Amino acid sequence: MHLLSTLLAFVAALGVLVVVHESGHYLAARWVGVKVLRFSVGFGKPLFTRRWGADATEWSVAAIPLGGYVKMLDEREAPVAAAELSRAFNRQTVWARMLIVVAGPVANLLLAVLLYWGLFLHGVPAIKPVLAEPVPASAAALAGLHQGDEITEIAGQQVQSWMDIDWILLRKLPTQSPLQIKVAGGGMHQLDASGAALGDGKVSVSAQLGLHVYEPALPAIIGQLIPDGVAQRSGLRVGDQIVAVNGEPVKVWSDLVQWVRNNPARLLKTDVKRDSKIVTINLMPELSHEQQQEIGKIGAGPQIDEALFKDMLTEVHYSFGRALQQAFSKTWETSAFSLVMMGRMITGEVSWHNLSGPLTIADYAGQSARSGGLAFVSFLALVSISLGVLNLLPIPLLDGGHLMYYIIEAVKGSPVPDRVMELGQRFGMAALLTLMVFAFYNDVIRLFGSQ
Structure with missing residues (x-):
């Protein structure tokens, strides 16, 4: 189903963009008096063709939907009647x-x-620019920023959503540093961004500086399972609450994530609260690779209370x-x-x-x-x-x-x-x-x- 929706969305998007692009050429050509012979969406064999308009322009939809073209009267491509020379593109x-x-x-x-x-x-719905606790010793931490700070300006540019943060940083770096950060309440901070690099796109500029979006703590309750994933095969069920791993208490979902990510292909003795009873399930996170690092995955997602995230959203x-x-x-x-x-x-x-x-x-x-x-x-x-x-x-x-x-x-x-x-x-x-x-x-x- 995802493959079908992806294909339909791609064809729809490409169709709109091609039609708009070629319409620009078409309308400009008509405006200056050039005769248009064909308007094609797509390349290759035509699937649909119709002649329409005073010039009997051929409107076509072709088999390969990766572009399009407008063919105009042109002496360089075919002979042109003397009566129409003034309407040829090359003239x-x-x-x-x-x-x-x-x-x-x-x-x-x-x-x-x-x-x-x-x-x-x-x-446009967006995530509020509220910070999680900055990574220790990061540029954000050294600038005195803390969890709960809501950024309102960066280098004099207004910030309304989290997307604005990365956008402004990408435009200001690497030429400008330090950056003046203003937070709600009027506090000002100097952020040394000299250590950030645009890099290869794997790590955002904001993350390099220790800036992360605040996320409400989620309980360690299984909310979704990937079919035939490690978690499901091991016996975990939706609604299970993880209370301990290898004897260490698990209080929030991020605790479980750290255990799983840091222990690929290692056995984890997991205590689970199910129907007021504690059961023990052995999990062995599947080895995966992310940013050239080995991490563990079990194919499970948290139970999300939408009310927790409602206050984190804004509308621009x-x-x-x-x-x-x-x-x-x-x-x-x-x-x-x-x-x-x-x-x-x-x-x-x-x-x-x-x-x-x-x-x-x-x-x-x-x-x-x-x-x-x-x-x-x-x-x-x-x-x-x-x-x-x-x-x-x-x-x-x-x-x-x-x-x-x-x-x-x-x-x-x-x-x-x-x-x-x-x-x-x-x-x-x-x-x-x-x-x-x-x-x-x-x-x-x-x-x-x-x-």
């Missing part, structure tokens, strides 16, 4: 061609603005005008941050393991869809920005590559030579294939293995 001014090319990525960015606007108007929303302003700001900042991260990958400051491909995107699409409409819309906005930014990169075959050629043409007064464009196409194809292979490799490692 347009360089400025008109630049507009058509850039309209696709811009459409994706405008879609993100629209989606964020709707989210901010509606209100704005007025009509303020929501639109925030939507533009969010889109701009995310776009700029994407470019910065790409630059840091090139310089080696950030690992290429952060690069994601279609499998990871599909997985996130499925997860966000199962989490609700707001989560899926937020995911769609983020991917739309990524698609817009990626297509503006000056790489031949992408919109940004064509834009680069037209800018050169506008400056020098004549088109880029065909031979140069041919070599550029080869380079662009090689670069994109390399990125695709690397991204797919990361997907496989991230989803099916460990590093």
